[in-house]
Amino acid sequence: MESAFASASAITDQRQKIEQYKLILSTVIASNDVSQAKKFIDHVDSLTMESAFASASAITDQRQKIEQYKLILSTVIASNDVSQAKKFIDHVLSDDVPLVVSRQLLQTFAQELGRLEPEAQKEIGHYILNQIQPRVVSFEEQVLIIREKVADLYESEQQWSKAAQMLSGIDLDSAMRVIDDTFRLSKCVKIASLYLEDDDAVNAEAFINKASFLVSNSQNEALNWTYKVCYARILDLKRKFLEAALRYYDISQIEKRQIGDEVINEEALEQALSAAVTCTILAAAGPQRSRVLATLYKIDRMELRLEVVDLRLPLDRFQPGSLLLSPLSFLLLSIKSRVRERTAESNTDPTHTPVSCRVVSTRVLCPKVPSPCNTGYFFCELYSQLLTGHAFGLETLAMLLAEYLTYVRTWLELVFKADYFLQLKHWTLLQDERCSKLKIYPILQKVYLERILRKPEIDAFAEELKAHQKALLPDNFTVLDRAMIEHNLLSASKLYTNISFDELGTLLGIAPHKAEKIASRMIYEDRMRGSIDQVEAVIHFEDDTEELQQWDQQIVGLCQALNDVLDSMAKKGLSIPV
Structure with a gap:
């Protein structure tokens, strides 16, 4: 077939060339071979495309040349033929077409890309980006449109990471065109949110860090809101639970119910508050967590x-x-x-x-x-x-x-x-009454009141957690296990003056040596006050209220009592000496 096509193409006389192609066609039909028929059609199409390109290239007037190419492009788009589209791209990017014309044609192609079938859009979009890459500086506007359209297609198919990767190829620091900070911020936040849909905190953090340099000067409330949500989710995924809790709580306290075009409903705020409670419970037990618990609970x-x-x-x-x-x-x-x-x-x-x-x-x-x-x-x-x-x-x-x-x-x-x-x-x-309506409020109450949590309560709480909040850690404890063990250990320190390693291990449901290791780490990090006697295998707990604080409290109590006496004297009409 290839040799027959080559010999037919070499004929200069138009009539003889047509007769030769008719002979090839009769041979294809007689063979009843589908593959040969497809090759014949592709070859004829290529001849048609080449002649169309040749006639368009021969036009000297630039406006007419562009209009002729647009007619060819409309035919290619209507055919939904990927091979013809690729040939059009190759020709437009060749040296036969001036750069000014190429830009306009690619701009039109990029805008019309959505008319193709989804799979054709993705294949042609990737093909254009690959072909443009050596000269990408000359086609930045066209690349932007193509990447946004292909990313939207991936997003509609819930291929979040692919959509994010497509958008991340946009040059936001280009010196060839003017880009305002709002556009940069919107793209960084969008890419981060797409990565977060696949729980990819590493890539999301890279773009949210870029956004952090822009958000301080942003007047776009909708973008600022999305940035806060993304940042809180990143902290959550990276298991920085206390910081994430503060961010979620801040989001839950927003007073506006309309931010830009987005309506903030009560359900979204309750979800943020619930996330704040969850992250606080999972945070490392200690004074800092106690303060946040008090805020959420009271x-x-x-x-x-x-x-x-x-x-x-x-x-x-x-x-x-x-x-x-x-x-x-x-x-x-x-x-x-x-x-x-x-x-x-x-x-x-x-x-x-x-x-x-x-x-x-x-x-x-x-x-x-x-x-x-x-x-x-x-x-x-x-x-x-x-x-x-x-x-x-x-x-x-x-x-x-x-x-x-x-x-x-x-x-x-x-x-x-x-x-x-x-x-x-x-x-x-x-008081914030919304917390009492949350499904996880009972465990929040017990954690705040420093009560020891039992397995049924922990299992019920685990059903509300996400996968990364139950991930297995290097010490063979899950994130939830470690948080609950540390909480129960801190609660035990309020109940016991001292306790042996064996009894503590039984209380926590772990081996004694593991209980000792966790207790020593909490004491070292100033999250629990106490000392360990390894000879006697006993942990001694200390009261976290220092003597000076006790003294201050006694003075406060004395002043309050004195104030009560003065109030009582005033009510009875007794004179108060000054």
Whole structure:
């Protein structure tokens, strides 16, 4: 067949050439061979395409040339023939076609690509990208359109990683065309979200890290929202559960229900809150997790109303029962000393989220803490006690205000440069009722109350977990197993003064030497207070409330008792000496 085609093609006389092809056709029909018939059709099509290309190339007027090529392209698209499409691409990218014409034709081809069958789209799309690669700088706009169309096709087929790989080939740092930061951010976030659909945290993190440099200046709320969700999921997949919990919790507290074109329903926010609870339970047991647990279990936000009071005024100007009737020297000293301590520590503190503050009038300030999980996370242990409800009194609140002062620098002047004090006028604790409606609320309650969890409870919780949250670790424990063992060990430290390795192993359901190893790691990492006597094979637990804290609590209790006495005297009409 090939030799017959070659001899027919070599004939210069048109009539003789047609007669020769008719002879070849009669031979093909007589043979009844389908493969030979297909070869004959392909050869004739190629002759037709070549003659069409030759006639288009011969046109000197550029506008007419482009129109002629577009007619050929429409024929190729209508035929849905991959081989003809490839021949068209090869010709357009050859030296016979000027670059200006090639760009316009490829632009049109890229826009019309969606008219082909899905499999043809993918094959031709990949073929174009491969053929363009040596000259990709000259066809960046066309490459962008083709990659987006093929990626959309992969996404519709739920081939998430292939869609992400297709989009990742877009040059977002090109110097040949102007690309704004919003476009870069949208592509980075889109690629990251596609990788996350396949639980590929490594590749997703690479693109979300690129997005992190752009999101701070972004005014697109929808993109910023998607970025936050992706970042939380990446932390979750990488088993940075405590950080993921903080991100999920922040997402669950969003007040808007319409972000761009996306409607945020209550179900999505509840899923974020549930994810925050799950990640907190799976996080390493210790003080940091306890603070986040307290936030999820107990408090949504705290609102304080404060008023600037001039201490130089006579004390009898204030009504009985006010905050200022507590020992002034103690309160003022507590605030000033704590502000100095926190100011000195500010250079070594981790990154924090400042408390938002607004001025209601010249004399009244209203700070609002929308998320204690963020602002209170790096505060002193006293704040943790406040959240968990252990040391809840006016003096404790006064010292808590000192924590706020160190993060709102404009207030420092009120404390140090004038004899002013902040009088507590109103405070409110608002609980997040959504947590109590979650399916995993019972285990959250037990974890928060530091109760030992039994196997049926753990098994019920495991049914709500994702695959990566039950993955097997190098020590042959799953992620869930390790979290539950550490939690039960920390709970046991609240119940026992000391315990033997054997008894601890029985309590935790693991071998004694493994229980010792886990306990030693928790003590070393300051997640549990205690010491290990390896000679006696006993673990001694220590109370995490230090003597100084106990002393402070006794002082707070004394001040509260004194305040109660003064209130009682005022109600009975007794005079209060100043």
